[in-house]
Amino acid sequence: MAWERADPRRRAEPLTGQAPGGILVSNALRGDEMGQRSPLVTLAATAAGLVVLLVVNSTQTGSPTPTATAATPTSAAAAGPTAAAPTAPATTEPPASATPQEPTRTIPPKQQQAVYAGRTSAHEATVAIAVKGARAVAYVCDGRSLEAWLTGTFTSGRLALRSRTGERLVGTVTDKTATGSFTLHGRTLRFAVGLAGPPAGLYRTSSKSSTIGWIVLPDGSQVGIDNDGTPAPAPRLDPLSRVATVDGAPVSARSIAGDETF
């Protein structure tokens, strides 16, 4: 092995041997400049780099402080959407409900009102559909640049929705799921999404200059787009208080029930 001969300090031993071979290779891999600590420095630098990136992320994506981001989701994630439901202002169900799980599991037949939310089958985007009576509203959004607000009819279990810009959404709704497809620019995104009880759901706020939509999923995650002519990722919405901070000012969003028109 010529490379061993190049270094006279090292004894010529078979590299495939037991410990000595391993140590020789270790020395070569480790580098002589920093001895044994070099991999530890690499490891520490990697860990520090990851932490820095996570902190940069949390300060760049609309959350006021990293601690605030950490605090809200932990409680929401730990408690779970169903457990958090009673604290959320109930729009769809009467607040005095003895069993909090029930409203999220079944559609009250008299009201015919429910929200379904989830990701499209290939995870291109997130879909939320709010159904109330014979009307329905859907919002499709990828959290970055693609979004569509659709309104239309819900008759005998079938959805037929359109957006102002020509996208279409058709589907069928059962007690627990909504399935169908969304067509945009000739592309079809399929979806099969489940019932989403508060605080999961569809939220919207609009001003003269912009419209923001959020979909909060049952697992606590959310996607949203702030559209002031140019779609951009929405700031984080607190699903419990329904308040987001836009350009430094608090903005409150309303929950979409399904009979709205835009």
Next chain:
Amino acid sequence: MTTVPVHKASRIAIPLSVGAAAAVALGVYGRIHDPTGVAIDIAGFSSFRSVKAWLATLALVLGLLQVVSAMALFGHFRALAGRAWVGPVHRWSGRAAVAVTLPVVAHCLYALGFQYGEPRVLIHSLLGCFFYGAFVVKMLSLSRTDAPSWLLPLAGGAVFTGLVGLWLTSSLWFFTTFGIIR
């Protein structure tokens, strides 16, 4: 004489358990941190997902260089035997490979989290934790002169296997689903 087996066990157990702890910590963070769906953007790309797909591809190329240079260091290539630059190339390509994965994993952990909605996503989430766990094992086994000689190639092989699996379940999926886009 009871300290000998303890020492023998610890020289393997310490790197492995620290690596396992790192893997579990990443998975737990990915699970309890509320995924935001958005993260910082990098200019010049259509979306952060394409940034990630390309960075992961770069990491895979550097990973291949890692395997080749490691084999050279172990004396498997006569043509590269005795070249003093093989060691530095191995070290720095490895550092570069890990460095380019950092923005990717930060986005994965921060914006997406540990998910298991479909097999590809579950495998990807598990491999992501495994990859960094194996990386920790490899760095720690390098820094111990008493580690058995098989631990380093095993850890290095595990890191590379994890990287290939991660690339297949993310970048290849992304390129085949959306096309090779920038």
